[in-house]
Amino acid sequence: MPIMIVRRGLLACLLLIPLTGCADQIDLETATVPLALGMDLDEEGRFHYFTSEPIFSSKLKKTSHESSGTSTTLRQSRERQDSQILGLTLGRNFQVTIIGKRMMQHKGWFKMMDVLYRDARNTLTDRMIMFDGPVSELFALDQPDQPMMPVLLRGMVINKSSRSETANTSVQQLHRQMYETGITPYVSEITVSNKKIYMAGTALMDSKGIYVESLNTTESILLAVLQRTANPGISLTFQIPGVEKQPPFVSNSVSISPGKISTKIKTSYENGKFNFHIKVKTNVSLTEHLFPFDVFKEKKELEKKINEQMTKKLTALVHKIQKKKVDPIGLGLYARAHEYDAYMKVKDNWGEALSRGDVKIEVSVTIASVGAVR
Amino acid sequence: MxxxxxxxxxxxxxxxxxxxxxxxxxxxxxxxxxxxxxxxxxxxxxxxxxxxxxxxxxxxxxxxxxxxxxxxxxxxxxxxxxxxxxxxxxxxxxxxxxxxxxxxxxxxxxxxxxxxxDTRGWPQRAIEDPQMESSLKGAHQGFVETGGQNIALIRRYIPNRELKIRKLTVGKRGRTEVSILYLEDVTNKQFINSLEERIRAITVDVIINTGELAEFVEDDPYSIFPQFMTTERPDAAASQILQGRCVVVLDRSPSVIVAPVSFMSFFQSVDDYSTRWSISTFIRLLRMFAFFVAAFLPAFYIAVVSYHFEIIPLKLLFTLGESRGRVPFPPFLEAIIMELTLEMLREAGVRLPAPVGQTVGIVGGIVIGQAVVQAGLISNTMVIIVSFTAIASFILPNYDMVAAVRLVRFMLMVLAAMFGFVGLTVGLMAMVGHLITLKSLGMPYSTPLAPLHIKDWKDTIIRMPLWKMNKRPEGSAPLQSVRQGNTRTKEEQE
Structure with a gap:
C-alpha cells in the first residue's frame, strides 16, 4: 500500500510540474481592465491610444479612469498605460474598440490591430466602432447622466443592431471581413454632438479597410435586409407620393414593421457583367399611417405603393454602394458560389466588378395586419 | 484461554x-x-x-x-x-x-x-426516529444498539427464508457479533465470501462502531470517498438487500453497513421511492448539481477572480470588482478563512447540545455573515459563495459523502489558487480517474457510469417509474436478475 501512495504522489507531481504555475496569476483587484480601446492619429500623423478603465471603489465619485498617450504600436503602449495606473493593464475585457475616422482614412491602419489577434489573451468579442471626429474628444467626455462610455457604446451597438440600425461587427468579424474577398468591411459609426453620443449608422470601408462612405440608420436597416440579417422588429417609414400633405406635418407617411423577411439572391454572369436579382418578400404589419385611407378595401393598392417605395430605396442604396466600389452586402460570396470562374478573374477587384454589374431589386410586401384601430 | x-x-x-x-x-x-x-x-x-x-x-x-x-x-x-x-x-x-x-x-x-x-436484559434505548437520515414519508423506526433487534427490524421487511445470516465474531476482548445479511438466491456469493474473509482477518481488541469495521474492510483505505455506505434506516437496508447487496449488522452499533455500493448510490434516498417519480427525478438531478456546486464553486470563484476574470459578464465585473476592492486578502485566503469558519461552525453545532447549537448558528449567521462584510474583511460575494456551498452540501443525503466533498473542495481550492482553470480541470480529471479505479468489495465504484450499464440508469441519475424497473441493478451482478413482473404493460394489453 505505501508503494501505491508513493506512486500516486509521483504521478501527482508529474502532473503538476508541466503546469505553468502561479506566474500568470493576477487578482481582479490588482488588475486594471480597460473596457474601451481607442486609436487615432493626430494632425501630425502620430499614433495615439486611449483606454478607459473602471475604478472599483465606492469612495470615489468618478467610476472610470481614462488614459491616453502616443506610442509606435499598441503593445508598446501598454507600458505607457501601466505607468499611469495602480494595477497591471490587461486587454482581456475590452467591450468596444474605437477607431478615429482620420486613422481609418489612412491605408494600413488595420495592421496596428495585430496584437489584438496575435496575443490570444486579448478579447475578440469587443465591438468595432468608427468615431466621426477625434477620438480624444470621445474619451474626454464624462457625462454624469450617462453610464460609463464603454458600457454605453457596447449597449448601443448590441441593442441598435438587434433592430439593424447599425452594424454589429466584432473585432473577430472585422478580421474575416478584411481578408474575405467577397465582402468589404463595415463597422458601427458614432458621432458626438452637444456632448452627447449619437449612433450615426454604419461606416463602409473598401477592401483595404479605408473608410469610404457612411450609411444612416435607415440605410443600415435596408442594408441588413439585403444582407439577410434583418430580424423582425425593424421598422421602415415611407412617404407615399401623390397623397396630400398638411404642413407642417408630413402626413403622407406610412410605417411598416416587417415580420420574417425572405431575401433571395439570384446570380448570373453575362457579357462580362455580373447580374444579381434580389427578391425581397415579407409579411408586414402596418404600424402607422397618417393619411386617410381605407386599408380594408384598398389593401392591394397600398401594398403596391409600399413595394414601389421600398424598391426605390433599396435601389438607391445599391447604387450608392456600387458608386463607391464596395460590397458590404457580400454579393461577392454569391458570385463565387454561382459563377466561380468569372469571379476568380475579378476577385482582387470585386468592388470594381460589382460597380459595373447590374442589381435588380424586386419587393413583394403583403400587409398581414393593419393595427388595432380603423 | x-x-x-x-x-x-x-x-x-x-x-x-x-x-x-x-x-x-x-x-x-x-x-x-x-x-x-x-x-x-x-x-x-x-x-x-x-x-x-x-x-x-x-x-x-x-x-x-x-x-x-x-x-x-x-x-x-x-x-x-x-x-x-x-x-x-x-x-x-x-x-x-x-x-x-x-x-x-x-x-x-x-x-x-x-x-x-437466556436472561439477557441490558439497558436499552427504545426504537426511535433515525437521527441522521430523517425522512418525510419513510418508516420512523431506526436501528438501535442491539444487533438482534436490528436484524429483527430488517426481517420485518423481508419475511423470507432466503434471507440468510452469516454470524461472525470480531475482537479478541470485545467479541462483537457481526452478522452479514443477504438473500441467498439473489446476492452474488463473491461479495459475501470476500466480505466474510475480510472480517475474519480483523484482529483487534474491540470494534465499537460500524465506521471502525468499515475502515478495516474497505477496498482502498486511503481514498477520501466512502466505499461502504452506513445507514440507520431498516427500510433502506432492506431495499439494499433486495437489490442484491449485503448488509452487515454490528452488535452494539446503531447503524449498519451496506456493501457493495456505487458512487451513485450516495445520491439516492428512501424517500425517492415514495414520492412521485418525476419529483424524485428532479431531486436526484438537484443532488448531482449540488454535488458539483459543493465541490467546485469556491474553487471556481477563486480561479475566475484571480486568473480568468475575462469570463465575468460586464455588469457582474463592476459588482465583483467593487466588493473585492475593499478586501485586504487575496481571494484564496479569503475563501479559506470563510470555509474554515463554516467548518468550525458546523463542528461546533454537531457537538453542542441542541439549544446551544442554535446559538452557534445565530452567532455564525449574524456575526460572521454581517459583521465581517461590514468591517470590510471579507467581500459579500465570498459570503454568498460560502453559504451557497454550505446549502448545496446539506442537500446530499449521505453524511460520509458530504464529508468527502468537503475535503475535495479544499483540494480543488488549492489547485484553483495555484493554476486557475487548468488546476481545476486537472483536479476534476484526477477525481474522475480515482472514482473509476475505486472498488467496493470488488465491484467497480462508478458503476453504472463506468463500466457502463445503461439498464441501471433507470435508477441512477433519474428515477424511472417503479413499474418500469423490473430487473435488479446489473452493477451488483445479482444471481437472480428479475425483480418483478410487468404490472402496467399487462393492463395496457388487455
Missing part, C-alpha cells in the same frame, strides 16, 4: 464459587445465589451479572419454578424452567462468556455440566 488444561467446570458447588471468585475478583456486579431445588432435591447455584440480566425473568421464571414446584424428585433429573433458550455448557470459558453477555448460569451440585439461561 491459558488454562486449557483444567477447563472443565467443577462438580462441587464450593469449588465453583471459589473458582469464579478467583477469576472475577473485583467484580462486585457478579451475583451468586444458592438455593435448594425442590424439583430434584439437589443444591443449586445461580450466577449472573447484575445489570446485564433481566431480574424479573430470574425471579419468576427460574427461581420460582425451581424452588417451589414439584418435579420428578430424583437427583440428576430434568429441571423445569420457564426460559426459552437453555444451553448446556461444560467449560469455564463458555461460562465466562455467557455470563458477560447477560446469560445466567445455573450450577447443580454434583453435575458435570452447567446451564446457561
Amino acid at each position: 491459558a488454562e486449557k488444561v483444567n477447563d472443565c467446570i467443577a462438580t462441587d458447588l464450593n469449588s465453583v464459587i471459589s473458582h469464579l471468585r478467583e477469576h472475577f475478583n473485583d467484580t462486585p456486579d457478579l451475583i451468586f445465589r444458592e438455593f435448594g431445588i425442590k424439583q430434584t432435591g439437589e443444591q443449586g447455584l445461580l450466577v449472573f451479572m447484575d445489570g446485564l440480566s433481566d431480574k424479573n425473568a430470574i425471579n419468576h421464571d427460574i427461581l420460582r419454578p425451581l424452588q417451589f414446584e414439584e418435579g420428578s424428585g430424583q437427583a440428576g433429573g430434568k429441571l423445569i424452567m420457564n426460559v426459552g433458550h437453555i444451553m448446556t455448557v461444560e467449560t469455564w470459558m463458555r461460562v465466562e462468556q455467557n455470563l458477560l453477555n447477560g446469560f445466567s448460569t445455573l450450577f447443580v451440585d454434583g453435575r458435570t455440566e452447567a446451564y446457561s439461561l
Whole structure:
C-alpha cells in the first residue's frame, strides 16, 4: 500500500510540474481592465491610444479612469498605460474598440490591430466602432447622466443592431471581413454632438479597410435586409407620393414593421457583367399611417405603393454602394458560389466588378395586419 | 484461554464459587445465589451479572419454578424452567462468556455440566426516529444498539427464508457479533465470501462502531470517498438487500453497513421511492448539481477572480470588482478563512447540545455573515459563495459523502489558487480517474457510469417509474436478475 501512495504522489507531481504555475496569476483587484480601446492619429500623423478603465471603489465619485498617450504600436503602449495606473493593464475585457475616422482614412491602419489577434489573451468579442471626429474628444467626455462610455457604446451597438440600425461587427468579424474577398468591411459609426453620443449608422470601408462612405440608420436597416440579417422588429417609414400633405406635418407617411423577411439572391454572369436579382418578400404589419385611407378595401393598392417605395430605396442604396466600389452586402460570396470562374478573374477587384454589374431589386410586401384601430 | 488444561467446570458447588471468585475478583456486579431445588432435591447455584440480566425473568421464571414446584424428585433429573433458550455448557470459558453477555448460569451440585439461561436484559434505548437520515414519508423506526433487534427490524421487511445470516465474531476482548445479511438466491456469493474473509482477518481488541469495521474492510483505505455506505434506516437496508447487496449488522452499533455500493448510490434516498417519480427525478438531478456546486464553486470563484476574470459578464465585473476592492486578502485566503469558519461552525453545532447549537448558528449567521462584510474583511460575494456551498452540501443525503466533498473542495481550492482553470480541470480529471479505479468489495465504484450499464440508469441519475424497473441493478451482478413482473404493460394489453 505505501508503494501505491508513493506512486500516486509521483504521478501527482508529474502532473503538476508541466503546469505553468502561479506566474500568470493576477487578482481582479490588482488588475486594471480597460473596457474601451481607442486609436487615432493626430494632425501630425502620430499614433495615439486611449483606454478607459473602471475604478472599483465606492469612495470615489468618478467610476472610470481614462488614459491616453502616443506610442509606435499598441503593445508598446501598454507600458505607457501601466505607468499611469495602480494595477497591471490587461486587454482581456475590452467591450468596444474605437477607431478615429482620420486613422481609418489612412491605408494600413488595420495592421496596428495585430496584437489584438496575435496575443490570444486579448478579447475578440469587443465591438468595432468608427468615431466621426477625434477620438480624444470621445474619451474626454464624462457625462454624469450617462453610464460609463464603454458600457454605453457596447449597449448601443448590441441593442441598435438587434433592430439593424447599425452594424454589429466584432473585432473577430472585422478580421474575416478584411481578408474575405467577397465582402468589404463595415463597422458601427458614432458621432458626438452637444456632448452627447449619437449612433450615426454604419461606416463602409473598401477592401483595404479605408473608410469610404457612411450609411444612416435607415440605410443600415435596408442594408441588413439585403444582407439577410434583418430580424423582425425593424421598422421602415415611407412617404407615399401623390397623397396630400398638411404642413407642417408630413402626413403622407406610412410605417411598416416587417415580420420574417425572405431575401433571395439570384446570380448570373453575362457579357462580362455580373447580374444579381434580389427578391425581397415579407409579411408586414402596418404600424402607422397618417393619411386617410381605407386599408380594408384598398389593401392591394397600398401594398403596391409600399413595394414601389421600398424598391426605390433599396435601389438607391445599391447604387450608392456600387458608386463607391464596395460590397458590404457580400454579393461577392454569391458570385463565387454561382459563377466561380468569372469571379476568380475579378476577385482582387470585386468592388470594381460589382460597380459595373447590374442589381435588380424586386419587393413583394403583403400587409398581414393593419393595427388595432380603423 | 491459558488454562486449557483444567477447563472443565467443577462438580462441587464450593469449588465453583471459589473458582469464579478467583477469576472475577473485583467484580462486585457478579451475583451468586444458592438455593435448594425442590424439583430434584439437589443444591443449586445461580450466577449472573447484575445489570446485564433481566431480574424479573430470574425471579419468576427460574427461581420460582425451581424452588417451589414439584418435579420428578430424583437427583440428576430434568429441571423445569420457564426460559426459552437453555444451553448446556461444560467449560469455564463458555461460562465466562455467557455470563458477560447477560446469560445466567445455573450450577447443580454434583453435575458435570452447567446451564446457561437466556436472561439477557441490558439497558436499552427504545426504537426511535433515525437521527441522521430523517425522512418525510419513510418508516420512523431506526436501528438501535442491539444487533438482534436490528436484524429483527430488517426481517420485518423481508419475511423470507432466503434471507440468510452469516454470524461472525470480531475482537479478541470485545467479541462483537457481526452478522452479514443477504438473500441467498439473489446476492452474488463473491461479495459475501470476500466480505466474510475480510472480517475474519480483523484482529483487534474491540470494534465499537460500524465506521471502525468499515475502515478495516474497505477496498482502498486511503481514498477520501466512502466505499461502504452506513445507514440507520431498516427500510433502506432492506431495499439494499433486495437489490442484491449485503448488509452487515454490528452488535452494539446503531447503524449498519451496506456493501457493495456505487458512487451513485450516495445520491439516492428512501424517500425517492415514495414520492412521485418525476419529483424524485428532479431531486436526484438537484443532488448531482449540488454535488458539483459543493465541490467546485469556491474553487471556481477563486480561479475566475484571480486568473480568468475575462469570463465575468460586464455588469457582474463592476459588482465583483467593487466588493473585492475593499478586501485586504487575496481571494484564496479569503475563501479559506470563510470555509474554515463554516467548518468550525458546523463542528461546533454537531457537538453542542441542541439549544446551544442554535446559538452557534445565530452567532455564525449574524456575526460572521454581517459583521465581517461590514468591517470590510471579507467581500459579500465570498459570503454568498460560502453559504451557497454550505446549502448545496446539506442537500446530499449521505453524511460520509458530504464529508468527502468537503475535503475535495479544499483540494480543488488549492489547485484553483495555484493554476486557475487548468488546476481545476486537472483536479476534476484526477477525481474522475480515482472514482473509476475505486472498488467496493470488488465491484467497480462508478458503476453504472463506468463500466457502463445503461439498464441501471433507470435508477441512477433519474428515477424511472417503479413499474418500469423490473430487473435488479446489473452493477451488483445479482444471481437472480428479475425483480418483478410487468404490472402496467399487462393492463395496457388487455
